[in-house]
Amino acid sequence: xxxxxKLATLELGYQxxxxxxxxxxxxxxxxxxxxxxxxxxxxxxxxxxxxxxxMLNDKRPEPTPEDGAIYNDNYGDLDDRIKRLETGLVWMExxxxxxxxxxxxxxxxxxxxxxxxxxxxxxxxxxxxxxxxETNLIGGREDVLVRDGDGFKILKxxxxxxxxxxxxxxxxxxx
Amino acid sequence: xxxVDSLIDLDKAVQSKKxxxxxxxxxxEMENIFARSWLFLTHESQIPEPGDFFTTFMGEDPIxxxxxxxxxxxxxxxxxxxxxxxxxxxxSGNTRSFVCSYHGWAFGLDGSLAGVPLEAEVYYNQLDxxxxxxxxxxxxxxxxxxxxxxxxTETPPLAExxxxxxxxxxxxxxxxxxxxxxxxxxxxxxxCNWKVPTxxxxxxxxxxxxxxxxxxxxxxxxxxxxxxSGELPPLEDMGAxxxxxxxxxxxxxxxxxxxxxxxxxxxxxxxxxxxxxVIEKQGEWGxxxxxxxxxxxxxxxxxxxxxxxxxxxxxxKGPHEIEVWTWSLVQKNMSPELKREIQKEAxxxxxxxxxxxxDDGENMETCTRTNRGFQTRKGSMNASMGLGVEGRHxxxxxxxxxxxxxxxxxRGFYRFWDEMMRAAxxxxxxxxxxxxxxxxxxxxxxxxxxxxQAA
Numbered sequence: 001x002x003x004x005x006k007l008a009t010l011e012l013g014y015q016x017x018x019x020x021x022x023x024x025x026x027x028x029x030x031x032x033x034x035x036x037x038x039x040x041x042x043x044x045x046x047x048x049x050x051x052x053x054x055m056l057n058d059k060r061p062e063p064t065p066e067d068g069a070i071y072n073d074n075y076g077d078l079d080d081r082i083k084r085l086e087t088g089l090v091w092m093e094x095x096x097x098x099x100x101x102x103x104x105x106x107x108x109x110x111x112x113x114x115x116x117x118x119x120x121x122x123x124x125x126x127x128x129x130x131x132x133x134e135t136n137l138i139g140g141r142e143d144v145l146v147r148d149g150d151g152f153k154i155l156k157x158x159x160x161x162x163x164x165x166x167x168x169x170x171x172x173x174x175x
Numbered sequence: 176x177x178x179v180d181s182l183i184d185l186d187k188a189v190q191s192k193k194x195x196x197x198x199x200x201x202x203x204e205m206e207n208i209f210a211r212s213w214l215f216l217t218h219e220s221q222i223p224e225p226g227d228f229f230t231t232f233m234g235e236d237p238i239x240x241x242x243x244x245x246x247x248x249x250x251x252x253x254x255x256x257x258x259x260x261x262x263x264x265x266x267s268g269n270t271r272s273f274v275c276s277y278h279g280w281a282f283g284l285d286g287s288l289a290g291v292p293l294e295a296e297v298y299y300n301q302l303d304x305x306x307x308x309x310x311x312x313x314x315x316x317x318x319x320x321x322x323x324x325x326x327x328t329e330t331p332p333l334a335e336x337x338x339x340x341x342x343x344x345x346x347x348x349x350x351x352x353x354x355x356x357x358x359x360x361x362x363x364x365x366x367c368n369w370k371v372p373t374x375x376x377x378x379x380x381x382x383x384x385x386x387x388x389x390x391x392x393x394x395x396x397x398x399x400x401x402x403x404s405g406e407l408p409p410l411e412d413m414g415a416x417x418x419x420x421x422x423x424x425x426x427x428x429x430x431x432x433x434x435x436x437x438x439x440x441x442x443x444x445x446x447x448x449x450x451x452x453v454i455e456k457q458g459e460w461g462x463x464x465x466x467x468x469x470x471x472x473x474x475x476x477x478x479x480x481x482x483x484x485x486x487x488x489x490x491x492k493g494p495h496e497i498e499v500w501t502w503s504l505v506q507k508n509m510s511p512e513l514k515r516e517i518q519k520e521a522x523x524x525x526x527x528x529x530x531x532x533x534d535d536g537e538n539m540e541t542c543t544r545t546n547r548g549f550q551t552r553k554g555s556m557n558a559s560m561g562l563g564v565e566g567r568h569x570x571x572x573x574x575x576x577x578x579x580x581x582x583x584x585x586r587g588f589y590r591f592w593d594e595m596m597r598a599a600x601x602x603x604x605x606x607x608x609x610x611x612x613x614x615x616x617x618x619x620x621x622x623x624x625x626x627x628q629a630a
Contacts (some may be wrong), residue, residue, distance in 0.1 A: 039537040046212055050360075050361055052267065052359045053264065054266065054268055055270075056190060058265070058268050060268075063359075066357060066515060067359075068358035068361075070361060070517045073526055080393050080437070080523075080530070081530065083387075083394075087392055087393070089388045089389035089392070090389045090534070090535070091386070164266070165363070165364060166361070166363045166527055168363065169363060169366075169537070169540065170529070170533040170536055171527050171532035171533055172530075
């Protein structure tokens, strides 16, 4: 993210937090289509890079969107993933799994683009599947939100998952 | 010792469910199979420069693979010869030495013990450093850039171990500049036995139409149209299954190598440009392999999808858990743009958040977990599909099943698994080299796959 601008006001910060809570509710209620169409910008870059354990003195550059990534999605890619879920033929989601997003540490900053906000947040995603299959995934997000009428749309999202070996069988859900 | 006789029935093509659950079977696998097989380590493209290293596992043993100053590759157990601490904690990097974080012992790139703090003062110069190198993996070799290691000096050379499988792999691994693996591997866990995904990749054409139906409908293309509707193309000319001497095998669907790519035009163009090269080297059958889609496993625990450009290793973590490591498989002469395009699609389908990857995990876990039940694991599993219509083929190496949807390569995997679990030595295995097909399928077993398919 570029240099941080001015901290958002209490009211703007509150609006962004509410935006995130609504987003989490859509995901938890499997309203993926509604999330995509009402909260995601058509030029989105939704990115979850692969992080490697490297020594501190390792001079290789950090991952960029040119590298392979767990998510490196544009709007059409997200749409394809959601269409798959909508087929009703995804056996692993029948009966459906339970998922809960807890969002915290929201920091909202203005940027040099008047319509854009730079936002950090943390997440804790709890998944519970079948009888007693559960996983906890914790990490941070770096977003660029664009003002859209009274609300916002997500233009960029970088997800930093705090684990090298993903301690789950897959990450086929949205964070 | 495990009673191996009760586990695999080759004639009926059934396997005891105990092979996915019992600790004693697993312990025997570590000794008889993992300690004596060539195991995939990395690809040379992942460690191109002297000093480059990559850390992995052979079975459950932690391993450092390092490119030496002279360009050769060595591998060592990642455990200090003093008190056993791990000496390298990075996934990869470039270094001149590996320094243990416990007492500061320093090992060179070649594994030799180069430095011991206070050596003169506390060891009185009596430490025999020459005998305290990191333990080296006995054999390390590459085939078309794929680097393997083996702890057993008696195991035949890598090219011989791959055997007939190498001819098939050459169709793409020796074309377009050769194969390479790109990117940092993704790593996930599955609570399943290591053989569940290995057998699935080696020969399960059957599940594609059902397990992956949702993803295939979205991807469209030839497989989406055929499988997404639940209807199959004519089975008799759809493809084939192959199994080879040392248990390696694959299933291939003709002409749809690119089928899991959503926009495959550039990939198809590259294949068409390079196809004459394969045909020149390996004839029409080579070309047929090159333009097909493969699901494949190399015995014991390495799998790949040629066409979907996905390469995986299933690291065992006890009988009921594995780590899944996933790379993207491309050809060197592809443009950087095409490599990126292919990598994105490969990860979209079979990466950590893949549209097809996520279909399989649940099945693989419960195929393992149900065997927790005492009565359940008294039962057996069946892999008899296509039994009796497989055998030698006049034009193709190995044993050839008569259709893409069959379980020939499952059976071939467990045939060799059984052989290794029983064999006391490599001499026991080698003496079957000339007769393995006849001993397994009876004399004169012939594949019904028509030779005309190559044309």
